[in-house]
Structures are given as C-alpha cells and as structure tokens.
C-alpha cells in the first residue's frame with residue numbers, strides 16, 4: 151500500500167462543535183457555497199491528512215482536522231471581499247500589492263472566524279499561515295501546512311518524497327516544503343510577501 155492510499159483508511163468522526171459554532175455538516179454546507187467541487191474535495195483530503203499527521207505527532211486530531219478542513223475556505227472569494235477585510239481590520243497595506251495566493255490564508259482566516267464561528271487561535275493561526283509559514287509555527291500550523299502539501303491528490307514530482315519526509319518527521323517536511331516553495335517563487339521572478347521571507351529566515355535559522 152502506498153502512502154497516498156494510507157490516508158484514506160480512517161473516516162472523519164468529529165463534529166467540531168468543541169471548536170466551532172457550527173457542526174461539521176453545517177461547515178461543509180457553508181464551504182460548498184464558496185468553493186467549487188474540486189477545491190471542496192481538496193479540503194476534505196487535507197482534513198483527513200491533517201488528522202493522520204496529528205495522530206502521528208501526538209496533537210489533538212480534532213483541532214488539526216478542523217484547521218485542515220477550512221484552510222482554503224476563502225480561496226475562491228472575490229478580490230473585493232479581501233480588500234474590504236484588509237481595510238476594515240487595518241491590516242498591512244502592502245497586502246494590497248499581492249493577491250489571493252497570499253490573501254486566502256493571511257487574510258482569509260478572519261473570514262473563517264467571522265463566518266464559521268471558529269475562535270480557537272490554534273486553528274486560526276494554522277489557516278493564516280498555511281501558505282507562507284511563520285516563525286515559531288506550532289504543531290497545528292505545521293500539520294496544516296504539510297497536509298495541504300502532501301494530501302493524496304498532490305502529484306507534483308517531489309510529492310512522494312515530501313510524504314516520506316513528513317511522515318518520518320513533521321518539521322523536516324516543513325523545511326522541505328518551504329525550500330521548494332521559495333525556490334519556485336524565485337525561479338519564476340515572483341514577488342515574495344515579506345512575512346514569507348521572515349518565516350523562511352526563521353526556518354533556516356534552525357538549520358545552523
């Protein structure tokens with residue numbers, strides 16, 4: 151059995167009402183309003199992968215599962231929704247120079263909080279940092295970051311290597327993904343949101 155198949159062995163059994171104002175069924179209904187089926191199915195796979203990684207790493211699988219489930223909740227919102235949140239919450243104005251790739255986590259966690267009634271800081275931070283990472287990511291942020299990268303449908307050339315590394319050591323997976331992501335962005339001459347560089351510096355500082 152490959153690593154890609156193993157993650158489907160368990161069924162999600164949490165209703166998440168310990169951490170959200172809605173139960174899982176209601177959360178799924180809200181998600182369907184804002185996501186196409188492809189993105190929705192990705193979220194379900196990240197949820198299950200996050201539960202597996204949480205169990206492997208001795209942290210609460212319910213918290214990790216919920217973070218994984220809602221990590222891309224805001225991914226397909228219109229730009230105006232994000233711009234409104236950035237302005238209303240007086241977030242870093244430099245965010246306006248970036249786009250959904252950054253906004254759906256770094257800003258989108260506020261939509262998760264407001265619309266799904268999730269107030270647990272561990273979950274909100276995991277959503278906030280799932281794309282760019284952060285200094286001192288806790289286990290939930292690490293699990294969400296990696297579950298998004300290695301969920302079973304990911305088929306980029308290094309996906310299996312990423313799975314092997316991550317199931318062996320979660321933090322090594324974070325280092326691996328961060329390196330690949332930064333290389334990709336630099337290779338395409340893409341601007342890097344400064345908080346992502348701060349996260350990168352923090353991650354490599356631990357390698358010395």
Ligand SMILES: [Fe+2]
Nearest residue numbers: 221222254281
């Ligand atoms: Fe995402």
Ligand SMILES: [Fe+2]
Nearest residue numbers: 192221222298
């Ligand atoms: Fe994702």
